[in-house]
Amino acid sequence: MRQSKLFGRTLREAPAEAQTPGHRLVLRAAIAKPLAAGLYTWLPLGFRVAKKVERIIRQEQNRIGAQEMEMPVLTPAEPWKQTGRWDALEPITFRTKDHNGREFMVSYTHEEFVHLHAMQETQSYKQMPQIVYHFQSKGRDEARPRAGLLRLREFVMKDAYSFDVDQAGLEKSYAAEHEAYARTFERMGLDAISVESDTGAMGGDIAHEFQVLTEVGEDRIAICSNCDYRANLEKATRYIEGGSARADGVPARSAIATPGTESIEALEASLGQPGDAFLKTLLFRDQSRKVVAVVLPGDRDVNEAKLRKALATGEVKFASDADFVEAGAVPGYIGPIGLKTRVLVDHGVGARPYIAGANKKDVHFRDVVLGRDFEGERVDASDVREGDLCPKCKVGRLTIKRGVEVGNIFAYGTYYSDKMNATFVAEDGTRRPFFGGSYGIGLERAVQTIIETHHDDKGIVWPPQVAPYHAHVIALPMNDEDVRTKAEALVAKLETSGVEVLYDDRDESAGVKFADADLIGIPLRVTVSKRNLKENAVELKLRTAAESEMVPHGSAVDRIAEIVASWPR
RNA sequence: CGGGGCGUAGCGCAGCUUGGUAGCGCGCAGCGUUCGGGACGCUGAGGUCGAGAGUUCAAGUCUCUCCGCCCCGACCA
Incomplete structure (x- = not known):
């Protein structure tokens, strides 16, 4: 890809609206641009990242046997009414009517609809367990979109849904998704921890969020200093020492x-x-x-x-x-x-x-x-705070950190199948409700979180697996015939050998090109310059490295391909 | 939804207090010089000053209403 033709310009200064480091970089590096509050367009560079993140999620879902499908964005009102969510979700959803006055909602999630499909497609216990998933836009009229792609009003979610014959089966599917999530986030470069979370209005017992700890996060997570207890503050509890205090002998009030x-x-x-x-x-x-x-x-x-x-x-x-x-x-x-x-x-x-x-x-x-x-x-209705005793090991102290919820998994059991009368024929011939779980990952939020946690003061530092391109070839100066010819030949050979290349063919000064390369953050920078060609060399520099490596011009393609091949996919 | 801030060229901002020709930097276009860390000179294009109403001889500036955007909180699988 020739950078002179790239749809998307880098910005020296970030728009005033951008506050978090990652949000500023999203705008400055031409990853995505806003259309309105909480509504963003992926520019070509960002779109390539989104597709790579999507690919990792897809591979990990497929690995556990989940099947990809796709349900519509616009959903009819009736099933929502059946589960009571038409009214419950009113304040935060977008609605519309068709020309006959029939009501629709821009889907918030797809539990209702995947249950409708499960009733039709999965009629017998013999067909379970099942996990299906899709990548689909969700609409949420958030009162406060924020931090670029972190909280949007329209975003793509990978939502998976499992169907099992009983609670034990559900817990197996849940565990499979839990493992898939751990692998998924690790592969895209996110250091996500699994924390216990509140199950909210939907009831159910088991729910975990995958949280990436960062200052820009909106959630607060209690973490034990001693054991593996981690919980969202909405759910976190504490150990309360008792027994020592006695009320005997207290004078009358x-x-x-x-x-x-x-x-x-x-x-x-x-x-x-x-x-x-x-x-x-x-x-x-x-x-x-x-x-x-x-x-x-x-x-x-x-x-x-x-x-x-x-x-x-x-x-x-x-x-x-x-x-x-x-x-x-x-x-x-x-x-x-x-x-x-x-x-x-x-x-x-x-x-x-x-x-x-x-x-x-x-x-x-x-x-x-x-x-x-x-x-x-007696209830638990108070906040935990720093220094409280861990409810699990009873000796560790809790610390509280901010986190971004990049994914969540939720075993809701028969919550939807009960309300929707969604049943299958069990082994004993009776009709039983599906035991379900849902598993979500927000695509845009994942990308934003990668940027928030992978940058330096010069720009983004993409993990290679999700970088928009593998190599950024810089020709310097562009008006030198020999430089241009050799750079373009190199780009062509790299592309044939499967290396994804952004080629900076702009007639810009070295300073501008290097600064932009740092800002965009492609993992490998390849400089073809008059100076280097005098030594018959090409300069390679990893975005993460301080030092560069000079390789003979003739072996540059092989060396680059070798480096790229060594990266995790 | 409560609190706060901000809307002037693509981006960053000044001008508003005290009404009187709409400015600066970056970017953009042309020409020339330059060419390894955000070069330089000359020329040029680009504005319903968020919108509407009002006050005034005159409104970017004063008044009112509305809209948009951002931040904190609340809310939110």
Whole structure:
């Protein structure tokens, strides 16, 4: 490919909108360009990368026996309504109608439709297990697209779906996908770790996310310093030391005057006690508008994802003033004693005396003890934080890092087949629901994450397996007849021997060409110049290397082909 | 959705406070010189100043409304 004809120009300065290093490079190196918020066009260089990433994913899916197919982007409303997701997904999906008024959704995922197909194509237990997958555009009207290709409103997802006869079969398929994912990310140069994740509104038990740890990530991951425990903060728990504290012999609770102290911080200051000496009580409303109180240690924050799960609701909101009145609570002085609502008590609240609001203005109680002074359902509804004890090994400390979710796998079991009555004939002749799982990888996000984690201050440093080209041939200067002839002959020979070449045939200065080569980040730079040809040599330089290698002009093709062949594919 | 910031040439920005000929750098086109780390000279093209309404003799600049883009948070397989 002649660079003078390349559709896509490099930029010396990045557009102001680009904030993360990777986003700036996507724009500067002509990988992709925005059309609107969260809607990007792949330029030719980026498209080649996308196709290579896609190829790796495809090979690893095929390796575990998954079969590629393709379902439409536009999907009819009925199956969505059947599973309840037509309404649930309303805020974040694109919809349209045809000329007869029939409703469609730009697909968010394809569980509903792959189940419809499975019912038709897979009628007997003899045909299972099955895994099918496709690469297809997904539409999500994200409130906040960000960081270039990291969070888009339209993107290509590889989504795979497994169908098994029972839970044991599902777990096998799940394990196969888990291994395929580990290989897939490793092959594309992503250092992804598998973490436990929340299963969200879809229920189900087993779910993992593949996270790449980087500062640009949107998720927060708790990681044990000692064992292999890793979990998304939405799901992470902690080990709580118990037993030592005793509530026996605690004097009866007594009121203390606390005028004007309406926050834990204010109480800490005026009473000289640490945050965990207090109980924090928060009022929420769930989706069905029921008010619920959550009692936490004063130094902990509520974790909304866990709270939603505990309440089995899709949404929680902070309660209104009217809710406070109804609950018999006073803002700023709320406590668990005497509340006229359902009360949840976080598992971090121990068997010891606390200071808590008295539900009376300017008054708190001291020596409030769970089980004696108030009761509540025990739940885990608080955030973990740095330094908490690992729930698995109980000795390691948790650290929290940011991560990008490049893929996830999810065993949802019969969630969809139950709602859709999707069944097969089992060995005993009865009809049984499919046990399913879904497995997704976001293509654009994977590319963006590769760039975020593979660059230096000069530009992208592509892992060879996904680089847009293998070699970047630079002719210098372009107006030298001998240089041009030899460079073009070299390019032609390389291409015949299967090396993918970007040929910088532009009449630009050496500085511009080298700077662009560093920016675009093709793994091997090949310089054919007047200076080198005087020595009858060609210069080879790996993007990752500081030093270059001079090879005789006559053996350049073989040497380059040898280097390229040594790279992982 | 809450909070904040920004919209002036393809990109980066100044001009707005105090209304009066729309500018700079990069890039782009032509010619010439140069040719191993973002060269130089000359010439040139390129603007509904995000949109609409208003105030004014006069609006990039002041007022109002709307739109777009970015960041933090919330939300989101």
